[in-house]
Amino acid sequence: MTKQKVGLKEILTLKLQLLVSELNADFSAIAFYDPLNLEFRWRLAIGSLNNRYTSIVVSSGKGICGRTLKTKREFVITNFPEELQDEALEFPILIIEELKSAVSVPLLFQSQLIGVLLIGQRTCRNYEAIEIESMKLAAEEILSDYIQERETEQTSTEEKKDTKKSALSRYFVEEKSKWGGKLEIILLDQRITLLSIEAQQSLISIFTLLFDRAFRAENNSKVKVIIELKSEQQFAVQIETYHYLHLSEEVFSCLADKVRKINGSIETVFDNERTILTMNFFLSLLINDQLWNTAPESRNR
Incomplete structure (x- = not known):
């Protein structure tokens, strides 16, 4: 009898789906750090209008992801673009996904920034404190899954290096x-x-x-x-x-x-x-x- 190994992508996709359902949101996404290109990029999304979000490069201090990374705390928008009219172009994820409101929280591991979790709505919305806390709990679970998979992958790579040269x-x-x-x-x-x-x-x-x-x-x-x-x-x-x-x-x-x-x-x-x-x-x-x-x-x- 065989057992299918569930990959990280599948695990995190499920968590995003549950978060969207729990908070009755239109959109949810995760950005992770890319060590090869030295930048943050959106890697997964639920409820997206297209795949253009994957081409966004996050700038430090700019946009919802960049500001979350800079402050290392949640960032909330309830009425876009009116709320940030002068800086609207710095929020490409909100523009291409046609979001009017959103919340982002950082994924922090031992003070190291791993990524950002985002939920969004295509209508104006005031997010309750309990909803933001739910996001933070989801972020902790996502971070735990991500770190565990990275450690497993690293161990596997090291074992292969020991037994087999490239x-x-x-x-x-x-x-x-x-x-x-x-x-x-x-x-x-x-x-x-x-x-x-x-x-x-x-x-x-x-x-x-x-x-x-x-x-x-x-x-x-x-x-x-x-x-x-x-x-x-x-x-x-x-x-x-x-x-x-x-x-x-x-x-x-x-x-x-x-x-x-x-x-x-x-x-x-x-x-x-x-x-x-x-x-x-x-x-x-x-x-x-x-x-x-x-x-x-x-x-x-």
């Missing part, structure tokens, strides 16, 4: 063993080994193409690979050959296609003595957000 790590070890002193790999940004399996396989395909061309060009050729942090959101892969690396139009086109398929860009510098090829990638586009996107797994009971 595909890229294994590939680099094999290539170093194969080419010896001809290949130098400098891994300055370890995040590359945390990429999704698909992204790692795509990068391996790119490295294989370039290594094959580089080492076939000259018997004593040397190749240096440097993988480094470019910004909080980007990493760069630089491949340097100590000779002119000839890439036919067909081969370069194939290489460029492989890079573009994983949302990267490519730059090349050629001279008579060496070739420097640099590829830039956005980390957030290559890492699977498993906490939100992993389908429920079957587990034997």
